[in-house]
Amino acid sequence: MEENIIQVENLSKSFDISSKEPGLKGTLKHFFKREKKSIEVIKNINFGIKKGEIVGFLGANGAGKTTILKMLCGLIYPSQGKLSVAGNLPYKRRSNFLKNITLIMGQKQQLIWDLPPIESFYLNAAIYDIEKFEAKKRIKKLSDMLEIEKELYIPVRKLSLGQRMKSELLAALIHKPNILFLDEPTLGLDINAQRNLRKFLQIYNKETDATICLTSHYMKDITSLCKRVICIHEGCITYDGKLEKLLKKISPVKDILFICRTDKDAKELSNSGFIIKNKNQNEITITIKKEAIKSTLKMILNKFDIEDLYINEPPVDEIIGNILVKGKV
Amino acid sequence: MFNLNKNKLITLLKVQYSNMLEYRVEIALWAISGIIPFFMLNIWTNNNLNESINLSNVMLSRYFLSAFFVRQFSVVWVVFTFEEDALLGKISPYLIQPLNPFFRYFAQHIAEQITRFPFALIIALIFFLINPESLWIPSLGLFLLSCLSTFFSFLIQFLIQSIIACFCFWTEKASSIERLLFIPTLFLSGLLAPVISFPEYVKSWIYITPFPYLIDFPANILSGNNTNIISGFFMQIFWISILFPIFKRTWSMGTKKYTAMGS
16 A cells, blocks of 8 residues: 555644733733633644645635644644654754755745846755756746746746746745645636646646645635545544545535526426525526435426526535535535 | 755855845945944044044044944844744745755845945045045955954854844744844944943953954954954854854754744
């Protein structure tokens, strides 16, 4: 059996947070006596990730997704538990480990603001001990893939958000990392830029067999990149498995849009006791349990004059959104 | 922990120098703002204070010009930049690179000094035009020794501020600790007055602190004033060898406390 490249056992992380009551009284109290609370943001989690896997971490804001990524890449120390990434203890931050990984945070940048990205690329190449000739080759290849050849020589501050994000990605990948930690990599990008970035990540994963851990609030990132997802709720793992299975498990229904030929049929159909999701003149969308589709369709088609019908899966955003709110799978 | 080699250092310096050149106007203004030793020279000579320490007007002018130069090439601000970067989580990407982030700040300082050099030279030329009698050319040996002691002075200040900067991992406003050092640095370093002018009882303990080796010692070497070169270098190396392990330890302990706030 293939060994996990990332192994997490009973991992926990707590942060000390001081709280302050509002108003002058609270301010004075806070000045003289700080009340500190230890908050456990990650609670005893376990999972393993195999080489080449793309895993999406799902959860509401503050669920603990980013904290997990930060511990996996060695940025912060775990409070408890065992953690191994490519055979290393990440928090030791050994050089050979750091040369194997990268972290991209959608809201943070490492490029030097006033210089063209090419300067940061050469700097990163030197930091990762890549020879200039090799660095040139990699910059050429990655800039071709990311379609940013023209932007290499323009100061970062003059680039658009999408161009900057692509440049960040290039800077983070110049050392050919085997493990990528991506924290909301498409944050703030327009639809085309998001699509291009996803396409690039798919190609990178295929070409290099890199392992990718991803968090994103854009469900399209998750559905088009990740076969496996880990759902986090209040620091605990509530689901770890295939995305497809998750969708089936939590959404055992389909939406069927019926277009009735007459107003009378539309009215009767909408009053027949089905769960009506949407109604627009003669167009009625009904939510039906998957196992009852055949019999329900037969009954409706026999009873009503239906001009056309469409069977749809409920939108993934809607399903995942429900998990994030409930925290249960 | 450090993983620095020649290639990394040269590339860092090249990139940071390009970056600093983007701020040439700001750096020129910074260079001009460092002319405090010239004001002090004016106060000293106008009040004939130099007579009390047996230093001629010419030697005093040379001392303060040298103090200006030493100051230009030993100014340190790492605590402020690091504090901002740590609080906003900007150091996160640098922490997971195989190079200690302090080398970036170190290179920024060196690059800034290189950028300052022509402006400092212009100010010195203006100084000589106003005070032609103060013009002197130090011997190559003294010049090189003063460059070395200025670099050591920079290293001492950089290490002190870096240690303070590491306190950002525990307290959010570590730069306020640096403010505590501002007064002794200003008065005891030789920026406002040569240390030789201090009362004997002050001098008896001041030389065991790092302060006189920040400005006074390198400025005395450059200006050709009497100074004990061997003991001066000994004390500079002593302080560097004390501060460096403290920095390493503080850094190692601090990064364990890092919470990557804001990112």
